[in-house]
Amino acid sequence: MAELLPGPLTETAAERFQAGLWRENPILVQALGMCPTLAVSNTAVNALTMGLATATVLLASALVVSALRGLIPRQVRLASFVLVIASFVTVTDMVIEAVAIEVHGALGAFLPLIVVNCLILGRMEALASRRPPALAAFDALGMGAGFVLSLLALGSVRELLGYGSVFGLRLMPAAFEPWVVMLLPGGGFFALAALVLAFRWGDSRRALRKGAR
């Protein structure tokens, strides 16, 4: 758990941003928010919308919680965080319905469920409620970008193998037989496992190269 807690106070905004992208990536390293990750990453569009919605809520909540950190009493901090997060989720949900009703229908219950994404509550408790807004914002941006990119990678791979397309654009030759399993829940686990494996492999190679130098 120690590596999930914020680093020393000297850690800069740039370092927090990078941490979310790579070293503390919410999906690939922390394995948080697995429910939407597996459920709505069957196409690239769904994954991107879900990722952006989560990142928006994360950024907005981090700013508000960080700005109010001196006012919120310890006893009710979790209740306050959830209130703030739930409000932004509801607002995001309504805006997506007004702008793209078809995507809203495809994401279904998973948009309101961003409320219980432990990635967001975790960032509030671990960082936003203890650091000034600027640092909290860069942390949220990094975590959000890490979440969006991982989810997009999953969604693209699943759509490519399951439908033969990415963002609805056909990429596979006509003779390609779609792997239906990639669109089913099981395919989410396969794709996630492959992605984590590739990430770990790349990470350890990088560490080896660093060590050799």
Next chain:
Amino acid sequence: MSATPTPAGLRSALAVQGVLVAIALVAGLVIASVHELTRPRVAAQRAALLADAVLDVLPGAVAYDGYALRADGRLERLPSPQDAALFVGRDGTGQRVGVAIAAAGMGYQDRIQLLYGVDPDAGRLLGLRVLESRETPGLGARIVDDAAFLQGFVMLQLQFDDSARVRPLRLARAGAEAGEYDGITGATVSARAVGRILSASLAEWLPRLRDPAALAGGHGDG
């Protein structure tokens, strides 16, 4: 905290509650305002989706009115088609093209919601659109976008028995004839479900719609 709170303890407890109440009030205000701001656009989007589907299953129609079933069994024209159970489509000259009806029933995994167009007088289907389904992706879900399957319902002649009741639709074994439709390989269960939902809905609605007075009430200007 002690059993009998000191005035100071009570004050701090109230302050804690106060912060929570204040956050909740602001949150409620924000949500209510965003709801008010987005509601017209959401309604417009829903109406556009509905219009798209209704005009799609009624080829030739350019306008439509929504009707709802009244408690006395008569159909009543609604001022807004949003909550209607069925839609009467008209062409450019105001002639009735057909009736679009929403129907739902159990598929393989969950309820399937359909919208289909029917010409009650000629006794044939005009078109079909699957509005909502959660069938298996790549298999049953093809009922949503398999063009050949959906085309099979366009101009599908219905069969009636001796007492003028509509016969259930059948899945064709080889080459669809009257009262039959072509299935999809790998989506047999979902395709059968579509036929079953259509048959049940037709059996319920067709007798009403074939009654000449059925759609006469309530639409005054025609």
